[in-house]
Amino acid sequence: MTHSALPSARTALPVDLDEAAHRCLVAGFEGTTAVPDTLKRLIDRGLGGVILFTRNVRDAEKVRRLTDTLRALRPDLLVAIDNEGGGIGHLVAAGAPEVPGSYALGVVDDPDLTARCADALAGHLAALGITASYAPVADVQRQADNPIVRTRAFGEESGLVSRHLGAWITATEARGIASCAKHFPGHGGTLTDSHHELAVDPRPYEELDLDPFRAAIAAGVPMLMSAHVVFPALDANRPATLSRRILRDLLRHELDFDGVLVSDALEMKAIADRYGEAAGARIALAAGADQVIVAVADLAVTLECRDAVLEALRDGVLAEERVREAAGRVARLAERYATPAAEVAPWDTEAGLEAARRAVRGRAVGVRGVRGAHVVDLFPAPHPALNWGGEDLLTQVLAVDPTATGTAVAGEPADLEGVAGEILAKAGDAPLVVATCDAGLYPWQGRLRDALVGRRPGVVQVATGLPEGGAVCSYGRGRVNLRAVAEVLVGA
Numbered sequence: 001m002t003h004s005a006l007p008s009a010r011t012a013l014p015v016d017l018d019e020a021a022h023r024c025l026v027a028g029f030e031g032t033t034a035v036p037d038t039l040k041r042l043i044d045r046g047l048g049g050v051i052l053f054t055r056n057v058r059d060a061e062k063v064r065r066l067t068d069t070l071r072a073l074r075p076d077l078l079v080a081i082d083n084e085g086g087g088i089g090h091l092v093a094a095g096a097p098e099v100p101g102s103y104a105l106g107v108v109d110d111p112d113l114t115a116r117c118a119d120a121l122a123g124h125l126a127a128l129g130i131t132a133s134y135a136p137v138a139d140v141q142r143q144a145d146n147p148i149v150r151t152r153a154f155g156e157e158s159g160l161v162s163r164h165l166g167a168w169i170t171a172t173e174a175r176g177i178a179s180c181a182k183h184f185p186g187h188g189g190t191l192t193d194s195h196h197e198l199a200v201d202p203r204p205y206e207e208l209d210l211d212p213f214r215a216a217i218a219a220g221v222p223m224l225m226s227a228h229v230v231f232p233a234l235d236a237n238r239p240a241t242l243s244r245r246i247l248r249d250l251l252r253h254e255l256d257f258d259g260v261l262v263s264d265a266l267e268m269k270a271i272a273d274r275y276g277e278a279a280g281a282r283i284a285l286a287a288g289a290d291q292v293i294v295a296v297a298d299l300a301v302t303l304e305c306r307d308a309v310l311e312a313l314r315d316g317v318l319a320e321e322r323v324r325e326a327a328g329r330v331a332r333l334a335e336r337y338a339t340p341a342a343e344v345a346p347w348d349t350e351a352g353l354e355a356a357r358r359a360v361r362g363r364a365v366g367v368r369g370v371r372g373a374h375v376v377d378l379f380p381a382p383h384p385a386l387n388w389g390g391e392d393l394l395t396q397v398l399a400v401d402p403t404a405t406g407t408a409v410a411g412e413p414a415d416l417e418g419v420a421g422e423i424l425a426k427a428g429d430a431p432l433v434v435a436t437c438d439a440g441l442y443p444w445q446g447r448l449r450d451a452l453v454g455r456r457p458g459v460v461q462v463a464t465g466l467p468e469g470g471a472v473c474s475y476g477r478g479r480v481n482l483r484a485v486a487e488v489l490v491g492a
Contacts, residue, residue, distance in 0.1 A: 013313055017320060019046035020327035021309050024285055026051050026080065026262065027302045028295040032058045033065050038299045040073060042306070048330045049078035051295050052130065053090050060094040060128060067129030067340075076334040078178070080132035083121055084152060085352070086478035087391065097124050099352030100484075101476035102137055102164065103466070104359040106155035111167035113358070114154075116351035118168040122175035123347035129340045131177060134225060134262075136168040138181040138216055139188035140209040141466070147441060148193040150466055151476040162215035169219040175344075178337040181216035182225035183264060184251060185209070185240060194228035194270035195383075198239060205233040214255060222259045222333055224251070226289065228270035238287075239270060242280065247288030260333045261288060265295040266305065277301055278308035285309060286318050290326035356474075356484035364472050369491020370460060373397070374427035375406035376452065378445040379437035379464065379477065382410075391479045393435050393464065396486035404490070405430065412444040420451040432456050433489060437477060438465035460489065 013021070022042065026049040029039050039050070050070060057063055067079050083089055086101020097120035105114045118136070125133055140161050141153040154164040165181060172179040186209040192199035201208070208231065213224065226241040234250060235243040241263045251257050263284045266272065271280040281292045294302040312318035377393040394406035407426060413419045424432075434452050439445040453459045462485060463471040474485035486492075 013310060017313065017323070018310070020323050021313060022046035022306065023048040023327040023330045024289075024291050024309065024323060025049075025281075025302065025306055026078070026291050026293040027299065028053060028293075028297050029299060030055060030297045031066070032056055032062050033069070035066075035069055035073065036299060038303070042299070042302065043070070043073045043077060047074070047077065048291055048327075048334070049080055049132065051134075051293060052079065052081045053295070053297075054093075055297060057090055057093050063091070063094050063128045063130075071129065071338070076331070076338045078132050078330075078334055078338055079130050080134060081125070081130050082135065083125060083133040084135040084137060085117060085121055086151065086476045086481065088152060091124065091128070094128060095124070097121055097347065097349060097352060098478065098480045100356040100359065100478050100481045101151045102154045103141070103151035104475040104481055105355055106153070106160050106164055107359040107475050108355055108362065109160065109163075110358070111163050113351065113355050114164045115167040115171040116348045117355055118171040119175060120347040120349065120351055122172040122177040123344055125177050126175050126341050127344045131337045131340055132180065132223070133172060133177055134180045134182060136165055136179065136181060137183075138165055138212040139183060139186050140212060142189045142209070143191055144440060144466075145191050146188060147191070148195070149188045150438065153188055158209050158211045161209075161212045165212055165216050166219040169216060169221045173220060176337065176341050178222045178333060180223035180225050180262065181213060181221045183227035183229070184213055184224045184261075185227065185231065185234070185246060186213075187227045187229055190229055194264070195268045198270040198274060199227075199229045201229055201231050203233065208233065210255070217255060217257050222336070223262055224257060224259065225262050225264055226284075228264055228268055241271065241289065242275070242283045242287050244287045252288060258329070260290045260329045262291040263289050263293055265293045267294065267296040267301065278304045281305035282308045282312045282318055285326060286312075286322060290329045352480045353483065356478070356480040357487070359475050359481075360473065360484040360488050364488045367472055367488055369489060370431040370433070371401050371490050372403040373401075373431040373433045373460070373489070374423070375404055376423055376432065376434045377406065377408045377464075378435060378439075378448060379408075379410055380442050391477055391482055393462070393482050393486065396479070396482040397433075397489060399483065400487055400492040401490040409448065412442070413448075416444060416448055417451065420448060420455070423452060424455060427456075431458070431460065433460045433462060435462035435464050436468065436471070437463070439463075439468060462489070
């Protein structure tokens with residue numbers, strides 16, 4: 001047993017308070033079937049939850065074996081995962097239902113269809129023994145250059161987002177899965193990705209997008225996740241995750257939320273670079289968070305955060321009653337959700353493709369299909385925390401038109417003009433389809449697209465991120481998003 005896994009003389013606390021402190025932690029880890037010894041010791045002392053990632057997933061059988069093993073160690077352990085749908089999902093290898101991202105669901109604007117998609121995702125989680133989903137996204141996509149929300153949001157209007165949050169949360173609850181609306185009080189008005197640095201939303205209070213969170217609370221959402229974003233109108237000094245004014249005064253007292261408030265991952269640079277994960281854990285709990293996520297697989301970081309919390313309790317820097325309050329909320333959540341259903345009813349396996357098709361076809365009026373095209377798919381390198389599926393447009397076009405050819409360009413090429421020439425040489429006389437993904441954020445895509453359009457009239461343009469003028473839009477890069485736009489492109 002490692003020294004850091006034991007309570008030291010300086011951090012020794014009454015057993016029940018030590019357990020309460022551990023309940024306030026959610027840990028990531030390595031492993032697909034076996035549980036690391038360090039994690040076992042944390043669970044034995046009361047760890048509140050674990051978060052699974054792609055690194056923990058090989059197939060459905062192994063995931064269920066892993067969740068059963070974790071629950072055998074502690075029946076009230078919450079087993080959670082990010083499960084937004086679209087391109088945001090870790091369970092592809094475990095046969096996850098294929099549903100489009102939230103933006104496409106907002107484009108269709110059929111809450112019943114959104115509920116069917118959410119039900120499919122939640123049913124799959126229940127079958128795997130996963131009991132909590134860090135979804136849906138409650139952010140409103142306000143800034144054209146926002147680098148992190150985009151098609152993860154249901155849309156650009158607060159009422160639309162609120163409608164679909166309610167449908168998603170209600171459907172997830174019906175499956176006995178705990179949902180989590182994020183990122184309070186909104187990440188959609190920023191121009192910065194908090195994975196990389198601290199983000200700021202400069203809008204006045206009356207312009208902040210609080211209504212979707214009100215709608216989520218009204219729908220009975222059991223968890224909210226905080227944003228690593230500074231809101232000067234609320235607290236000029238600290239990001240929401242660390243702000244008593246935002247977490248306690250606004251969320252608890254003004255919005256009357258009494259569920260579990262969980263932090264976004266502490267290793268994100270918005271917290272780690274400015275405060276450090278350990279100090280972030282202590283400050284977040286003092287400010288009003290009930291659980292803090294340490295998603296990185298290195299359990300030494302989780303131990304550092306745990307030790308900082310225990311030390312703060314011993315020194316009186318962190319109030320005992322605050323930790324007991326937080327642990328009580330986590331215990332109530334676990335009592336309600338920690339045990340998966342004994343039997344899982346089937347879900348609608350066609351809902352996702354139906355939604356993706358309705359999104360594309362409802363706004364692609366007049367588009368004429370082309371067969372035998374050369375498909376050029378331009379997209380940024382995958383986000384290390386958000387994009388795991390590896391979906392590409394050509395694969396989906398080939399599924400409906402085996403005569404197609406194509407080129408994928410993931411990330412900015414060193415010789416853009418040279419790549420354009422190579423693409424045109426490969427295409428020959430074939431019709432040319434050029435797809436971009438958020439070209440406004442990644443100007444190289446626009447330059448390469450324009451180079452192709454300028455040398456080949458009649459190019460069919462596609463947008464696989466947010467809508468771009470004149471392009472056929474998929475509204476996301478989930479597999480069903482790309483399949484739906486591929487069908488329109490070839491006239492299937």
